[in-house]
Amino acid sequence: MQMMFEYFSSFGDLSPSNMEFLLSHIQQGKLNKGEKLIRANQTVGSCYFFEEGFLHYYTHNDFGNRITLKVISPNYCWTIMESFVNQSPTLDECIALTDVRYCELKRADYMAIKSKSIELSNFIQNITEQILSAKLLEAKKKSSTTVEERYMDLLHTHPELVQEVPVHVIASWIGTSRETLHRIRRRLSVA
Amino acid sequence: MQMMFEYFSSFGDLSPSNMEFLLSHIQQGKLNKGEKLIRANQTVGSCYFFEEGFLHYYTHNDFGNRITLKVISPNYCWTIMESFVNQSPTLDECIALTDVRYCELKRADYMAIKSKSIELSNFIQNITEQILSAKLLEAKKKSSTTVEERYMDLLHTHPELVQEVPVHVIASWIGTSRETLHRIRRRLSVA
DNA sequence: CTGTTACTGTGTCATCTGACACAGTTTTTT
DNA sequence: AAAAAACTGTGTCAGATGACACAGTAACAG
Numbered sequence: 001m002q003m004m005f006e007y008f009s010s011f012g013d014l015s016p017s018n019m020e021f022l023l024s025h026i027q028q029g030k031l032n033k034g035e036k037l038i039r040a041n042q043t044v045g046s047c048y049f050f051e052e053g054f055l056h057y058y059t060h061n062d063f064g065n066r067i068t069l070k071v072i073s074p075n076y077c078w079t080i081m082e083s084f085v086n087q088s089p090t091l092d093e094c095i096a097l098t099d100v101r102y103c104e105l106k107r108a109d110y111m112a113i114k115s116k117s118i119e120l121s122n123f124i125q126n127i128t129e130q131i132l133s134a135k136l137l138e139a140k141k142k143s144s145t146t147v148e149e150r151y152m153d154l155l156h157t158h159p160e161l162v163q164e165v166p167v168h169v170i171a172s173w174i175g176t177s178r179e180t181l182h183r184i185r186r187r188l189s190v191a
Numbered sequence: 192m193q194m195m196f197e198y199f200s201s202f203g204d205l206s207p208s209n210m211e212f213l214l215s216h217i218q219q220g221k222l223n224k225g226e227k228l229i230r231a232n233q234t235v236g237s238c239y240f241f242e243e244g245f246l247h248y249y250t251h252n253d254f255g256n257r258i259t260l261k262v263i264s265p266n267y268c269w270t271i272m273e274s275f276v277n278q279s280p281t282l283d284e285c286i287a288l289t290d291v292r293y294c295e296l297k298r299a300d301y302m303a304i305k306s307k308s309i310e311l312s313n314f315i316q317n318i319t320e321q322i323l324s325a326k327l328l329e330a331k332k333k334s335s336t337t338v339e340e341r342y343m344d345l346l347h348t349h350p351e352l353v354q355e356v357p358v359h360v361i362a363s364w365i366g367t368s369r370e371t372l373h374r375i376r377r378r379l380s381v382a
Numbered sequence: 383c384t385g386t387t388a389c390t391g392t393g394t395c396a397t398c399t400g401a402c403a404c405a406g407t408t409t410t411t412t
Numbered sequence: 413a414a415a416a417a418a419c420t421g422t423g424t425c426a427g428a429t430g431a432c433a434c435a436g437t438a439a440c441a442g
Contacts (some may be wrong), residue, residue: 103397118309135326178400370431
């Protein structure tokens with residue numbers, strides 16, 4: 001869990017005793033390729049930090065088609081916020097696309113950490129604010145770029161993801177069909 | 192600022208003394224139609240709660256075209272998170288589409304509130320978590336609906352907005368052109 | 383009140399998109 | 413090892429999209 005320690009450290013300083021307290025509540029887990037982390041109708045009881053591997057987080061539209069909401073890469077903190085915060089069941093699912101190693105913080109522990117001291121509470125608040133800010137930037141980027149720009153950006157920032165994740169999953173995530181994405185890939189490989 | 196009090200109260204209980212402390216830092220403001228709340232290259236120093244009127248929050252894409260990021264309605268808490276949290280200048284802008292009444296919480300006061308007590312710190316954290324959750328649901332909805340479905344949803348949930356906001360602003364927000372949105376409106380009015 | 387600017391709505395056209403079908407390859411299951 | 417399932421990539425086609433141009437109306441500025 002060295003990666004998780006470094007992830008937390010990037011949000012600012014925390015006294016060693018509080019960092020120790022925080023890390024002491026983390027549990028490590030593994031998933032095999034094809035295993036589900038979250039199944040439909042489940043209430044999400046943890047937040048997760050992924051150290052290795054890729055996951056596919058998806059929902060279904062009114063026609064039952066699978067829509068990719070996120071392809072999760074290593075070094076990423078994630079949960080289904082609605083279900084985690086409000087303790088309501090989710091219809092979304094999350095499945096391992098490769099073997100995965102992760103750290104898990106259960107909701108009861110998360111609440112205990114927030115209530116331990118104002119330093120820890122504000123530290124968690126800083127993390128939440130940064131995550132919210134990142135989500136808004138992601139949404140802004142999606143609104144102001146074309147599908148081709150989004151794919152090219154992925155090629156530059158996540159080349160391993162593009163290698164390991166099926167084209168139809170990536171296509172859905174960036175907002176197009178697998179046919180159109182194949183045409184984009186052909187166009188980019190000719191240039 | 193009764194609307195703001197009710198907005199805060201919807202996030203759970205807060206002791207009267209802490210609610211009083213929170214509300215005592217709120218300043219009220221007004222904008223006339225056409226006035227900018229946020230200009231390009233400004234560092235955002237407050238978060239805002241809008242009680243009346245509509246605003247247009249937009250950025251520009253690489254071609255200089257204006258892209259709507261949000262049409263802001265009454266009863267909505269908003270800031271440009273990246274600029275507010277990291278104190279970096281933003282290139283985005285926010286302009287009043289109608290006359291606007293709002294409440295403002297300056298960043299220094301926000302920090303003071305978070306540091307006053309663990310109850311207030313956790314209360315602010317609850318609000319941030321709910322806002323993050325709502326943003327993720329909004330993004331999920333955008334990914335799994337068509338432009339027409341999004342417009343129909345707006346007709347049902349925000350009929351005044353559809354009346355008062357220019358069609359090209361709404362079109363950009365829901366991810367289409369004003370020509371396509373006019374065709375959708377024609378199709379919906381014939382049915 | 384008049385002129386200017388912004389907005390609304392429509393038609394035309396070239397281009398793009400996605401559904402469908404298909405063939406081939408790779409991965410998984412038996 | 414063989415069969416089945418999943419994935420990759422391409423071609424065809426109908427329909428949708430957005431840019432552009434245009435005419436008319438509403439709102440705003442002088």
